[in-house]
Amino acid sequence: MTIKIGTGRSSTIAATAAVVAAVTCARANAAPVTVDEGTYTAQATAVLRGRLAPYTYFYDHPPLGWLQAAPAVALQHLLHLPGSAIAAVRIIVAMAVFADAVLVYALCRRLSLPPWPAAIAGVWFACSPLTTSLLHHVYLEAFAVPWILAAFLAGIGARPGWRAIAAGMLLGVAALSKESALLFVPALVALVAASCPQLLRRRAIMHLAGGLTGVLVLYPLFAALRGELFVFVRTAGWQLIGRQGSGVLWDTHSGRFTAVASWTTADPLLVTLGLAAGIALAMTKDRRWLGLAVLVPTMIVVKPGGYLPGMFAAVLVPFLALAAALGGWLLWQRVSRRAWVRVAAVAVATLVVAGCSVRVAATGQGDGTARGLAIARWVEANVPRSSGVLVDDELFAQLYADGRDPWREVILVEKLDFDRTASARWPGGWQHVDVVVLSPRLRRQVGLTQAVQAQRAVAAGVVVGRPAADVLVLRVCHVCGDATGSYEGSETHTVRPGR
Numbered sequence: 001m002t003i004k005i006g007t008g009r010s011s012t013i014a015a016t017a018a019v020v021a022a023v024t025c026a027r028a029n030a031a032p033v034t035v036d037e038g039t040y041t042a043q044a045t046a047v048l049r050g051r052l053a054p055y056t057y058f059y060d061h062p063p064l065g066w067l068q069a070a071p072a073v074a075l076q077h078l079l080h081l082p083g084s085a086i087a088a089v090r091i092i093v094a095m096a097v098f099a100d101a102v103l104v105y106a107l108c109r110r111l112s113l114p115p116w117p118a119a120i121a122g123v124w125f126a127c128s129p130l131t132t133s134l135l136h137h138v139y140l141e142a143f144a145v146p147w148i149l150a151a152f153l154a155g156i157g158a159r160p161g162w163r164a165i166a167a168g169m170l171l172g173v174a175a176l177s178k179e180s181a182l183l184f185v186p187a188l189v190a191l192v193a194a195s196c197p198q199l200l201r202r203r204a205i206m207h208l209a210g211g212l213t214g215v216l217v218l219y220p221l222f223a224a225l226r227g228e229l230f231v232f233v234r235t236a237g238w239q240l241i242g243r244q245g246s247g248v249l250w251d252t253h254s255g256r257f258t259a260v261a262s263w264t265t266a267d268p269l270l271v272t273l274g275l276a277a278g279i280a281l282a283m284t285k286d287r288r289w290l291g292l293a294v295l296v297p298t299m300i301v302v303k304p305g306g307y308l309p310g311m312f313a314a315v316l317v318p319f320l321a322l323a324a325a326l327g328g329w330l331l332w333q334r335v336s337r338r339a340w341v342r343v344a345a346v347a348v349a350t351l352v353v354a355g356c357s358v359r360v361a362a363t364g365q366g367d368g369t370a371r372g373l374a375i376a377r378w379v380e381a382n383v384p385r386s387s388g389v390l391v392d393d394e395l396f397a398q399l400y401a402d403g404r405d406p407w408r409e410v411i412l413v414e415k416l417d418f419d420r421t422a423s424a425r426w427p428g429g430w431q432h433v434d435v436v437v438l439s440p441r442l443r444r445q446v447g448l449t450q451a452v453q454a455q456r457a458v459a460a461g462v463v464v465g466r467p468a469a470d471v472l473v474l475r476v477c478h479v480c481g482d483a484t485g486s487y488e489g490s491e492t493h494t495v496r497p498g499r
Contacts, residue, residue, distance in 0.1 A: 032368045033086055035441065036311070037138040038393030041086045042412075044069035045401045048077075054396075054406040055419045059228070059235040062219050064176040065140035068092070073401060084373040085401035086138060086394070093142045097135050101126040103149035104318050110156045111287075111322075113329050121325030125318055129266040134314035140178035141314035147174035148181050149318055152293070155191045160203040164192055165211035172215025179239070180315050183297045185212070191289035246308040249301075256308050260301060263313045274320025277327025290326060293319040371468065372398060378467035379437060385409045387434040387475075390416075392441040413442055438472040 043063070046054045047070040052063045069089045075081070076088040101122040108118030125131060135142050151170035158164045171188055174181035189205055196204045223232035247254025264271050274294060282291025297316045301308065376398035383389055389410050391399065396412045404410040407425050411433060415422055426432045436442070467473060 031133070031136055033372055033394045034137055035393045037086050037089075038395075038397040040066050040069060040138050040140065041073070041089050041397040042393075042400050044089060045073050045085060045397070048074050054400055055412070055415050056421050058420065059223060059232045060239070061140060062176040062179065064173065065143045065178055068143045068177065069138065077401075084369040084376070084398050086372070086397055087369040089138045090136070090369075093136060093138055096142050096146050097126065097131065099146045100131075100135070100149060100318055103146060103153060104321055107149065107153055107156070107322055108325055110153065111326055113325065117325055117329045117332075121321050124270065124324075125321035128270050128317060128321070130263060130270060130313065130317045130320075133262075133266050134311050134317065137311070139311045139314060141180065141311055144174045144178035144181045145315055145318060147171070147177060148184055148315065151184075151188060152191060152289075155188050155195065155208075157195050158192050158204060158208075159196055160200050160207050164204045164207035167192065168208040168211025168213075169215050172212045175212075175216060176219060178315070180297070180312065183300065183315070184293055186296055187289045187293035190292055194286055194289060243307040245305045248304040255310075256301075259308055259310045259312070262310070270317075270320050270324060273324040273327070275323075277323040278320070280327055281323060287326065290319065290323055294323050375437070375439070375467045375471055376402065379473065383435055383473065388432050390433045390436045390442070392437070392439050394441065395437055395439065433476050436474050436476060437467075438474055439468075440470055 043053050043066040046052060047063075047067055051057070057063070069092055072088040072092045073085055076083070076085065081088065104125050105118045105122035108121050109115070113121075135145065147170050151167045151174060154163055154170055155167040158167055167188060171181060171184065174184075189208065192204050192208050193201050220229065220232055223229050246256040246259070249256050249260060251257055275298065278291045278294025278298070280291070281287045282295055284291070294316070297312075297319075300306070301312065372394045376395055379389065379391075379395070379399065380402060385404060386409075388408060389399070389404075390413055391410060392413060396406075396410060399410040400406055406412065406415075411426075416426065416433075
């Protein structure tokens with residue numbers, strides 16, 4: 001008796017979904033915590049308390065990104081789920097990556113690729129070390145990418161009317177999740193223009209622009225209704241032209257070179273093939289939009305000057321996979337008449353995906369948030385809430401999620417200097433700090449005036465405990481110039497600055 005498993009198309013979709021789900025689950029919480037993850041998780045927690053940020057919200061980014069993360073923190077508290085707040089938000093991030101892979105597959109199918117190259121594109125995207133290093137963190141880009149891909153999916157074949165408007169609105173939602181989504185406006189305009197007859201082209205682009213503008217205008221309108229339009233404009237200017245640049249690409253000591261080197265080292269094959277295919281597609285008529293989706297963000301990467309965040313390439317990864325898949329398929333159609341070429345191409349594609357999967361499996365073990373959670377639990381058990389605790393971003397996110405007041409009971413290190421209401425709430429500056437959790441991350445962040453003064457006061461502080469091998473919890477001495485302290489089960493220590 002023959003058992004029919006299903007059609008080739010449905011089997012391909014099921015296999016693709018299974019591989020992508022396995023990879024996203026394996027990597028959901030494996031990566032070490034970065035600074036920005038603590039910031040955005042704390043802002044998601046603030047949403048549950050009726051605020052847009054634990055401290056003063058100064059329009060550094062649109063709030064829609066962490067608004068999408070807030071349900072994860074709420075669900076964790078509601079169901080009393082174990083793990084840290086960052087780990088809870090990473091679950092939503094993993095779901096977003098799964099949605100990205102599905103959308104990459106759907107876009108490939110809308111571009112007339114057969115199921116198997118579309119499946120390779122989706123799996124390659126999900127298994128790429130670039131994806132696992134950039135899109136499995138609590139970054140705003142992780143929340144923007146699904147909306148960007150959905151905008152392009154709506155834009156394929158769009159005519160004047162609701163589809164063009166929907167494409168613009170979806171890209172607007174992506175931009176309110178992370179501003180870098182606006183770099184894909186030229187590509188989306190080119191896609192809608194290519195989808196329409198010449199007589200309808202202008203109307204379709206107007207509908208696209210109307211949908212995009214209708215969503216984007218909500219952000220400055222929100223600032224105006226709060227009486228903070230000047231703050232919004234000032235911060236927007238700082239983000240665009242006032243922020244310290246990342247140097248030039250040919251300077252090996254610059255932040256730009258370091259970021260690009262990390263991306264090309266993570267997955268050189270995807271970067272090389274995606275860029276090459278993007279250049280080739282930009283020279284075509286019907287697929288020029290995909291070339292623009294690759295090349296416009298790449299121009300921001302290579303241009304001298306300007307700030308380049310380390311996670312910038314996250315929005316580019318799915319389009320590199322799409323361009324590589326489409327370029328590979330077009331090349332395949334030209335040379336696949338020979339049997340040995342077909343066998344070699346399938347073997348290479350299989351080896352690439354298998355290699356990425358093995359690499360992901362090898363690095364996808366452990367819990368990257370467990371250490372920070374253990375330190376937070378130690379602080380909760382040993383430091384009373386009446387003490388003002390100076391902490392880094394990761395620890396702040398957890399202690400704030402646990403209910404500590406950000407103005408009196410837990411203090412984020414840079415807010416002593418950068419929050420515009422800090423001088424009113426903390427007139428004594430660093431003297432409001434009673435305890436410092438001196439972690440390696442905090443040691444790197446204390447290049448600030450008030451934090452440095454607190455660090456100097458810690459030089460005369462008493463060691464309260466050591467929740468981890470490289471973490472000291474010290475009580476600040478506000479009056480003495482030098483002192484020694486001890487903690488349970490240890491010899492006496494003299495704590496000096498910079499230790």
